[in-house]
């Protein structure tokens with residue numbers, strides 16, 4: 467059997483499949499089951515900036531205030547509020563119960579005193595911290611450069627607060643994503659998670675009001691991280707983690723061939739259950755064996771832009787070619 471051992475953020479993972487921060491990953495029994503079915507690491511559900519800055523009684527007000535800029539926060543707030551203390555206890559319990567790395571997650575959009583909380587997460591035993599820069603920047607007075615400066619400040623503050631490895635989960639909606647990736651790396655991120663998946667509000671024609679729907683991803687959505695994986699591999703020292711739309715072994719292998727160090731799964735596990743991880747891993751091992759590879763490391767990045775003979779495939783050339791070849 468091929469060797470699936472993976473280095474991610476300087477941590478040794480028995481496999482490249484990581485349970486993404488999700489509704490599954492705040493329950494210890496799910497985390498234990500994931501380890502049993504071959505997960506290489508787990509990312510705990512996020513603790514939100516709003517939870518850290520507001521007292522419990524202020525929480526709903528704060529969530530409503532932030533709803534425009536961070537609808538995800540409102541949707542992800544668990545029915546029973548999980549405050550900082552419960553979160554630290556989850557980190558401690560997960561560390562005690564699991565051998566695989568436990569990655570804590572903070573979800574935020576601006577620097578603040580809350581960043582110091584990362585220290586307590588590290589003291590509770592988290593092996594690494596994933597910071598989800600989740601914000602919908604809708605203010606016409608605020609430029610992209612300003613937003614990027616704010617994000618870099620968050621990362622620098624977190625970097626100064628903790629010694630554990632730091633990964634940044636980012637959005638695909640930057641004008642110059644490769645530049646942002648480089649700046650995040652320079653600010654201290656050892657990992658980049660591609661990508662955040664934004665919840666899109668819908669409108670109800672009955673209630674004449676917006677509605678928030680928590681939908682799972684579709685496999686086709688994996689093409690967006692796949693392209694950027696291929697473009698960024700070899701252009702940043704940060705480890706790349708794929709997130710969005712990975713459901714099966716082919717989906718996971720493609721991300722790794724494009725350059726992903728690890729692949730995170732959320733929707734696939736919510737939909738199919740945690741044991742699905744085992745099937746994905748088995749499919750990956752079988753493919754590697756069939757191809758005659760003894761380790762995953764042998765194939766990682768072999769289809770990234772820097773490695774392939776047609777680098778234009780990841781950029782505009784592919785689009786021009788396809789559009790010009792269509793005759794309806």
Ligand SMILES: Cc1cc2nc3c(=O)[nH]c(=O)nc-3n(C[C@H](O)[C@H](O)[C@H](O)COP(=O)(O)O)c2cc1C
Nearest residue numbers: 486487488489511512598663683710711731732733
């Ligand atoms: C039910 C659910 C809850 C989630 N909660 C979080 C969260 O707390 N923090 C976070 O960074 N991402 C969260 N996510 C996003 C996932 O980590 C992931 O980035 C996204 O769902 C895309 O990956 P997928 O296609 O594998 O689902 C959540 C996703 C789902 C489906």
